[in-house]
Amino acid sequence: MSATTSLQPPALPASVMVLQAGCPSRTVLDHVTSKWGVLILVALARGPQRWSELRRRAEGISEKMLAQTLKTLEGDGFVHRDAQPVIPPRVDYSLTALGQELVQRLLPLVTWIGEHADGIVQTPSTRPSRPDKDPGAA
Amino acid sequence: MSATTSLQPPALPASVMVLQAGCPSRTVLDHVTSKWGVLILVALARGPQRWSELRRRAEGISEKMLAQTLKTLEGDGFVHRDAQPVIPPRVDYSLTALGQELVQRLLPLVTWIGEHADGIVQTPSTRPSRPDKDPGAA
DNA sequence: CGGAATCCTATTTGATACTG
DNA sequence: CAGTATCAAATAGGATTCCG
Numbered sequence: 331m332s333a334t335t336s337l338q339p340p341a342l343p344a345s346v347m348v349l350q351a352g353c354p355s356r357t358v359l360d361h362v363t364s365k366w367g368v369l370i371l372v373a374l375a376r377g378p379q380r381w382s383e384l385r386r387r388a389e390g391i392s393e394k395m396l397a398q399t400l401k402t403l404e405g406d407g408f409v410h411r412d413a414q415p416v417i418p419p420r421v422d423y424s425l426t427a428l429g430q431e432l433v434q435r436l437l438p439l440v441t442w443i444g445e446h447a448d449g450i451v452q453t454p455s456t457r458p459s460r461p462d463k464d465p466g467a468a
Numbered sequence: 469m470s471a472t473t474s475l476q477p478p479a480l481p482a483s484v485m486v487l488q489a490g491c492p493s494r495t496v497l498d499h500v501t502s503k504w505g506v507l508i509l510v511a512l513a514r515g516p517q518r519w520s521e522l523r524r525r526a527e528g529i530s531e532k533m534l535a536q537t538l539k540t541l542e543g544d545g546f547v548h549r550d551a552q553p554v555i556p557p558r559v560d561y562s563l564t565a566l567g568q569e570l571v572q573r574l575l576p577l578v579t580w581i582g583e584h585a586d587g588i589v590q591t592p593s594t595r596p597s598r599p600d601k602d603p604g605a606a
Numbered sequence: 607c608g609g610a611a612t613c614c615t616a617t618t619t620g621a622t623a624c625t626g
Numbered sequence: 627c628a629g630t631a632t633c634a635a636a637t638a639g640g641a642t643t644c645c646g
Binding site: 380381382393394396397413417418419420421 | 607608609610
């Protein structure tokens with residue numbers, strides 16, 4: 331209450347206040363940034379689509395991961411699942427309003443990465459080491 | 469080559485064109501959205517700081533993961549490492565210009581999640597299942 | 607077509623101990 | 627203080643098979 335911490339770099343809104351260990355935001359962030367979360371969400375940004383469409387869009391995903399990620403995102407309220415009782419089954423997935431808000435914040439990031447990734451991964455050299463895998467794991 | 473796919477939902481800029489399987493953007497996205505990537509980057513948004521500071525900020529991270537994530541991000545050119553040859557050692561980490569651009573796109577996302585996470589994780593009910601863990605793994 | 611269940615492996619992650 | 631090395635455990639992820 332008395333002595334304030336020495337100096338605080340200005341900037342930063344209040345966003346960094348969250349993300350503490352047990353915080354719900356950590357959980358949600360984890361869901362969104364899970365290996366396939368971003369891919370699915372971005373794919374769904376193109377509009378409602380079916381399971382098979384989604385699978386093609388999220389290149390490389392397995393059925394298991396698609397199902398799992400979809401359920402998690404649905405559970406978080408980002409994705410809506412519309413199963414029509416017809417034969418053969420038809421299920422459409424789409425973003426909820428919440429999901430659209432999220433994706434709105436996701437696209438700039440993804441777009442930016444898409445535009446800079448080539449220059450990044452190429453990394454001419456000059457850099458000491460770039461461990462893509464854990465050197466400590468046998 | 470001949471028959472075009474039926475209908476294409478307009479919208480979406482050109483951002484979704486990336487993120488294909490082997491694409492560099494997938495790699496970078498993976499680095500950034502790795503379990504600790506976002507946390508570290510957001511922590512660094514507060515300004516240059518030392519190893520121990522970073523460790524406190526990214527609550528729950530192990531030394532190994534901190535080192536590993538930091539190296540990856542450094543390798544991608546997002547983070548700058550400034551090691552001063554003094555005793556005891558002093559190392560400052562900071563965002564590069566590239567890293568700042570990235571974080572600029574990251575903060576709105578993180579902020580938004582922080583503001584909505586409570587309502588999300590709480591999920592009153594009405595929802596079928598929310599697998600945080602793989603039910604198939606014994 | 608859209609999934610759920612199962613089995614198995616690879617990668618990730620964490621604890622700990624040790625070092626410059 | 628700022629890491630690195632090693633080991634073991636947890637989880638993610640994938641292939642396959644079966645069901646509505």
